[in-house]
Amino acid sequence: MAGGSNEPGRTVTSKALALLFAFENGRRSMSLSELAEAAGLPLSTTHRLVAELVERGALARDPQGRVQLGIRLWELGQNAGRALRDTARPYLQDLFSLTGQTAHLAIREGHEVLYIDRIYSTKRIPRVSRVGGRLPMNATAVGKVILAFEEDWVRDAYFTRHLEQPTAFTQINPARLAGELVQIREQGYATTAEEVRLGSASIAVPVFRMGRVVAGLGLVVLSSQAGSMLRHLPTLRGISAQIERATAHIPLETLRGSEGLWR
Amino acid sequence: MAGGSNEPGRTVTSKALALLFAFENGRRSMSLSELAEAAGLPLSTTHRLVAELVERGALARDPQGRVQLGIRLWELGQNAGRALRDTARPYLQDLFSLTGQTAHLAIREGHEVLYIDRIYSTKRIPRVSRVGGRLPMNATAVGKVILAFEEDWVRDAYFTRHLEQPTAFTQINPARLAGELVQIREQGYATTAEEVRLGSASIAVPVFRMGRVVAGLGLVVLSSQAGSMLRHLPTLRGISAQIERATAHIPLETLRGSEGLWR
DNA sequence: ATATCCCTTTCCGCTGAACGGAAGCAGCCT
DNA sequence: AGGCTGCTTCCGTTCAGCGGAAAGGGATAT
Numbered sequence: 252m253a254g255g256s257n258e259p260g261r262t263v264t265s266k267a268l269a270l271l272f273a274f275e276n277g278r279r280s281m282s283l284s285e286l287a288e289a290a291g292l293p294l295s296t297t298h299r300l301v302a303e304l305v306e307r308g309a310l311a312r313d314p315q316g317r318v319q320l321g322i323r324l325w326e327l328g329q330n331a332g333r334a335l336r337d338t339a340r341p342y343l344q345d346l347f348s349l350t351g352q353t354a355h356l357a358i359r360e361g362h363e364v365l366y367i368d369r370i371y372s373t374k375r376i377p378r379v380s381r382v383g384g385r386l387p388m389n390a391t392a393v394g395k396v397i398l399a400f401e402e403d404w405v406r407d408a409y410f411t412r413h414l415e416q417p418t419a420f421t422q423i424n425p426a427r428l429a430g431e432l433v434q435i436r437e438q439g440y441a442t443t444a445e446e447v448r449l450g451s452a453s454i455a456v457p458v459f460r461m462g463r464v465v466a467g468l469g470l471v472v473l474s475s476q477a478g479s480m481l482r483h484l485p486t487l488r489g490i491s492a493q494i495e496r497a498t499a500h501i502p503l504e505t506l507r508g509s510e511g512l513w514r
Numbered sequence: 515m516a517g518g519s520n521e522p523g524r525t526v527t528s529k530a531l532a533l534l535f536a537f538e539n540g541r542r543s544m545s546l547s548e549l550a551e552a553a554g555l556p557l558s559t560t561h562r563l564v565a566e567l568v569e570r571g572a573l574a575r576d577p578q579g580r581v582q583l584g585i586r587l588w589e590l591g592q593n594a595g596r597a598l599r600d601t602a603r604p605y606l607q608d609l610f611s612l613t614g615q616t617a618h619l620a621i622r623e624g625h626e627v628l629y630i631d632r633i634y635s636t637k638r639i640p641r642v643s644r645v646g647g648r649l650p651m652n653a654t655a656v657g658k659v660i661l662a663f664e665e666d667w668v669r670d671a672y673f674t675r676h677l678e679q680p681t682a683f684t685q686i687n688p689a690r691l692a693g694e695l696v697q698i699r700e701q702g703y704a705t706t707a708e709e710v711r712l713g714s715a716s717i718a719v720p721v722f723r724m725g726r727v728v729a730g731l732g733l734v735v736l737s738s739q740a741g742s743m744l745r746h747l748p749t750l751r752g753i754s755a756q757i758e759r760a761t762a763h764i765p766l767e768t769l770r771g772s773e774g775l776w777r
Numbered sequence: 778a779t780a781t782c783c784c785t786t787t788c789c790g791c792t793g794a795a796c797g798g799a800a801g802c803a804g805c806c807t
Numbered sequence: 808a809g810g811c812t813g814c815t816t817c818c819g820t821t822c823a824g825c826g827g828a829a830a831g832g833g834a835t836a837t
Contacts (some may be wrong), residue, residue, distance in 0.1 A: 272590060327587065329589065330542075
């Protein structure tokens, strides 16, 4: 993607990471040449580094010789940000059991929401989010609720950027969005209707930790059921309170890695 | 842990990965010195490399300056081995809803079972496995059922090694274990009782893909309920069949990364 | 106030690990 | 058989990486 290829001064580390993060876009596997292209590296350099990354389990080669991420990397990744995920999971499960709707938990990462966990059964609705996936904050209920309760400077910084618009219903007018956030803060929850994807609606409440939002807890429903979505509000609030209680003993720095607004 | 520190010939890549994989043991965060120690690297080298890894999001520093894994690494890791995990998850959810017991899905990685996913609610029993965690094959129902249906050479190779024994009830006699595997193959499921941890029992069935086991699907229950565990067998088999159907279209190489026995 | 300790960060000149173009291979299609 | 495409190996040059040492920072003891 980025063109800046082999200008000298590029560190080995940056090259090795470029090879790994080349899979961020979601491609399952790539041929060596494709990977070299994606990482912006010469083929022979790619070849040498990939060999070592494979040897150490960060990458793997499938039977056809194509390169993919190593399962050991997934394993390692499970150790990042575990505290919130592991603690919240059973409560998220309860939320799903109680409502029967797709339930998810998200945090803010930079100017986007990052989906930490998601529970749904086979009677699933079209997938809007994906565990480990990101979406714009202005288009999702979890995103809006987090933004609404964030500190002022975060919100201010957010409005200086261009707002994305996945569907025609997504609010991208800063003034109106700001107004909506005030209302969300007053009522204590956020909703969306077809703002990420046509056909689905969502509702979300904040999860606090010592007065600060640390996450958004939400449900996704079919647009046709959007009307009755509010009846899940007490359940959402109850589960959120339980998560808050369960995470109360965890040191804040363990809960929210870095504090930066941008990554 | 490993002492081999700064002998020349060590590549930068190996050092960078050593810093990342130093978190494999489960430590949430480390000071720079601790990390240097754990990775077996000189402090200044650690300092330089950590700075770059942090810059690129593979590592992060908490407000106290301690080093932890970056959330971006978790994100990236979600792309590894996604096919099986994402496909099976809703069925695993169904399994939990139908049985009300902790449900999990595991694959074989080398000579251990790796827990791919796990669903449980707040009425949870003591945690035996952890998503992204490994356990010995001879001590778990999922492990035994995978081993029982694996190809002969895998089983042969497995028996050449020393078998671990987490509790006094774990079978470590190779001959007896081999006999048990024959029985498991005949009956089509495996069970354990207090073989990983006192107080819990489990049952598991295989998940096939073109005649080969690709995973084990299991339930964990309290030892006191072990007697009635078998009544979940039809459900387990039904869900396993559904997962098999859902994964049928996925190319095998996508499902099971590398084919190696050892990593 | 000052010393002591422990950890982190910066400096800098030497050196061999990393580099990558080019050549050699291997499979596949025409 | 010839051409094509993508993977792997080679090897002489050079600059990124190295890490010991010294300086900075911050907490706690004296």
